[in-house]
Amino acid sequence: MSPSFARARRKEMLLAYALLLPSLVFLAIFTYWPILRSVWFSLHDVLLGDPDIYWLGAENYLRLLDDRLFWKVLGNTAFYTLTTIPLSIAVALLLAVALDSKLRGMAIYRSAFFYPVMIPSVAAGMVWVFLYAPGYGPINEALTTLGLPRLDWLYDSQWALPAIVIMSIWKYSGYFMLILLAALKLVPSDLYEAARLDGVSGWHRLLHITIPLVSPTLYFVIIIGTLHSYQIFDYVYVMTQGGPADSTNVLTFYIYQNGFQYQDIGYASALANALLVFVLGLIGLVALTLGRKVHYLGER
Amino acid sequence: MTDVIQTAAMPDTATARRPRWRKQLRENGLHLIMLPLALLWLSPLIWILITSLKTNAEVFDQAAGFWPDKLNFSNYPSTLSVAPFGTYLINSVIVTTTILAGQLITITLAAYAFARLTFPGKNLLFTLFLLQVMFPIYAIFLTNFVTLREMGLINTIPAMIVPFVASGYGTFMLRQSFRQVPSELSDAARLDGCGHMSILWHVYLPLVKPTLIAFGIISVVTHWNDYMWPLLVTNSESIRTLPIGLGLLAKADSGADWPRLMAGTTIVVSPLLLLFVIFQRRFIDSFMHTGVK
Known part of the structure; x- marks a missing residue:
């Protein structure tokens, strides 16, 4: 050299x-x-604003294993993530396929489904508190009109978390739909034509042509969705404060409660590390299972 | 006339073989499903607007119809008198633009290094940048709060800004764009005696403008709407942002005065929604292509 x-x-x-x-x-x-x-x-006993720190070793983690509320909160977090992501992606995919067929008024539809992404989480949460209100809320009015029983929604420990899931589908599907629409545009249209001429039904076309071809994007959307699911903190904070009876308490909110309300930074940190392990585990799982099945156009 | 439009709009080969009425029927059938769905999606926004024009009695009266008896605009001045939305708006603008300016500087420099320079540890460092995407503020807010407290920054405007100045996601996006710039262009500039910095400024940046705009829009939407972090690090009215102000108003009202609250919500959601309506194509393109590259 x-x-x-x-x-x-x-x-x-x-x-x-x-x-x-x-x-x-x-x-x-x-x-x-x-x-x-x-x-x-x-690994320490740390209180917010207190300069004294004591070594605890694994004690915070042992406490976590014994904490029944922690397991409940973890279950709620898993329920939220594992319902919201598949459901909103399924909705997004159907919307994207419908809009990709050169439908008239496509731009208007696209914006109608996408606009919730522009709305601040706190505003979205508040509006849905109103929509879900048991006494005078429009959703219960609509249920009555349809002859269905009224629900207590956010005041019912059975329905509070599903109510937040429904709201999240409304909030995020439009975003995933846009990303999938961009991917659908790259699928060569002669593939559909060939299949249609061979008499392949719409449902089979979706299952055997569309989904495999947009699979890299689907995979990407699942990862994005997992990261977005952190935002449930905002909804829980605005809509339920974790209640009723901790039925909507999720990991991010439980960390907040322990760290800020009880000032127990040590235990809250153990919880935060559990959250990181949970999310990394979820992403790792997705990478190992779906990542391998992803089909790239032009490969082979 | 209709014939011309039809064939221009549908150049597929199948149109010739399939009867046109079936295509028409299919499209109308699709509208039959999509139109109610779109209305369903729009209904929360419609409820915000309608409720903001009602009186409080109308909201709780189940016999009252969907429309307000008469349009009642007094909720807007009433909301503005109970909460300093003007101050919140200015704070939101300061926080959002400072974050964006900082990000544009850091990601441009870092993305150029990753796209065009060779140096030891490049892959490791790039992985470290991407790590930030996995660990957003929601996952590490607790320790960041402690750190900012030690720095004495709690309840200041910078506290809402500093955790977001570096962006792994933005660096990644811009690196992809830089790599698509043909290297002949920069080679030619080098032969003319240009240094790296002037090549970055005169050759690369003008060519990746669409990516910069796309990143800018996503960043502004994210931080304009941000709730958790500003909520944790502020506790005085004079530095709070719009979403926090709205949250406070909701807490104070606790569902007792929906029309006033919905008027406040309208004020908070309007700036971005108006920008979205005006620059629809730009917004849609930005969010659309975050997934493709």
């Missing part, structure tokens, strides 16, 4: 690190350090 070439490479390397530095400073302070620190906190 000639000395001038080596010097050029050294210069390029220094420039690269200089360009990364601004990002790395912020990432280090607000992403990496918090993760390391929350592991450290979880």
